[in-house]
Amino acid sequence: MKDRAEDPFAVPPDTLGLDADEMRRLGYKVVDMVVDRAMRRNAEPAIRTGAPDELRAALGGPLPEAPMDPDASLDLMAEVALAHQQHGDHPRYFARVPGPASFAAILGEWMGTGFNTIAASWGGGSGPATVELVVVDWLAELLGMPRRTEGVLLSGGSLANLTAFGAARAETGPGVAYLTDQTHASLPRDLRALGWAEDDIRTLPADARWRMDPARLAAALASDRAEGRRPAMVIATAGSTNTGAADPLDKIADIAAQEGLWLHVDGAYGAPAALTPEGRAALAGMERADSLVLDPHKWLFQPYDVGACLVTRPGALERAFAMSPEYLRDVQQGTGAVNFGNRSLELSRRSRALKLWMSLRTYGAARFRAAVTDGLRLAEIAEAELRARADRWEVVTPAELGITCFALRGADGAEHERRARAVSEEGFACVTTTTLGGRSVLRLCTINPLTTPEDIRGTLDRLERA
Secondary structure, eight states, X not given: OOOTTTXXXXXXXXXXOOOHHHHHHHXXXXXXXXXXXXXTTTTSOSBOOOOHHHHXXXXXXXXXXXXXXXXXXXXXXXXXXXXXXXXXXXXTBOSSOOOOOOHHHHHHHHHHHHTTOOOSOHHHHHHHHHHHHHHHHHHHHXXXXXXXXXXXXXXXXXXXXXXXXXXXXXXXXXXXXXEETTSOTHHHHHHHHTTOOGGGEEEEOOOTTSSOOHHHHHHHHHHHHHTTXXXXXXXXXXXXXXXXXXXXXXXXXXXXXXXXXXXXXXXTTTGGGGGSHHHHHHTTTGGGOSEEXXXXXXXXXXXXXXXXXXXXXXXXXXXXXXXXXXXXGGGOOOTTOOOGGGSSSOSSOOOSHHHHHHHHHHHOHHHHHHHHHHHHHHHHHXXXXXXXXXXXXXXXXXXXXXXXXXXXXXXXXXXXXXXHHHHHHHTSOBOEEEEXXXXXXXXXXXXXXXXXXXXXXXXXXXXXXX
């Protein structure tokens, strides 16, 4: 190696480095392990949970003072740490919301990590910032949002919704927020974290289809105004986690416009259904939202984590979150430049856009649309199979945006939980229960394009035998 004085671009010795051949060898090993696992994920358990003491014994121990074998550490990571988790990309992972990550997205994620990418300021990361601007535009176009839509990528729905609420509070001021008992539990928590008082979080009962009732909303608004309270925001859902139900967004948007309210739509789960004609019809009015949240690590097939907060009031995110301390003045740029550290509470932030950019370019929107359509069809197949077994099963909620809920005739909540646990512990599939109107039900979420009708039938067979 040349002396630095002779060659200022020479690579200096790296205390925490490896030589180039070793980096390549280990890097190729990681690629092989990931691809090998992808080719056999159908055979691994859909979920595997370990005992705390056993996992700690295998993965812990004294702080390593001397170097350890990286091959052994990679093997231990794959065989123990990463084996004991839910595998959201498994074709029979039907619990909560699956996360079937596409390989092109994984490549984008690896590139961002390998290049130690930061996406905080234009001056510090104009390339990654441009990729995020492009991805936000593409997401808005995919979902039919207006061209004026701006946005920022965050870790998931919880922080994306919190960011939207922060923008709404900055734009409209304090006041009552309206939601339903089917709104995701993280949203009231977000409101409380931002300073909403309990009295200003109005939870309305959902209707018989588990949706927000526009008449109840209008009555609550009139009642609160009569009592001298100030309505500020209505929070609608585009695909609930429990049932996949979508609130009547157009009617709610009419009320919000008439009342001068900020309309927020939580589409963390269901918004990507708008890629399909039937999904666009079910979510009609979503494009009228002041803010919309979706989680691409769910129905847009990205690895964890990425959530998107889209806002249709230009500049609202910056007005809520921008700051310009003296030590950041050199990265503040002129017209057209965006500092994503000014669009949320995150300042140091990696580029979550690279994986979306890579996968949309690799597969094209048409293949994403087909994959979302598959998820809708699989839920309809699940409902039809349950109705064909009507002597044993009752369909509690029909297929809606990739989810159906059902109950074993004569079973109570404990029995549902026991059967779901037995199937999950067997490893064949992962199924969970939920509660609707005080009643225990089982639930299937079928958005993985690798899932087959045989996977659904096999899961129901095992639930019956359990």
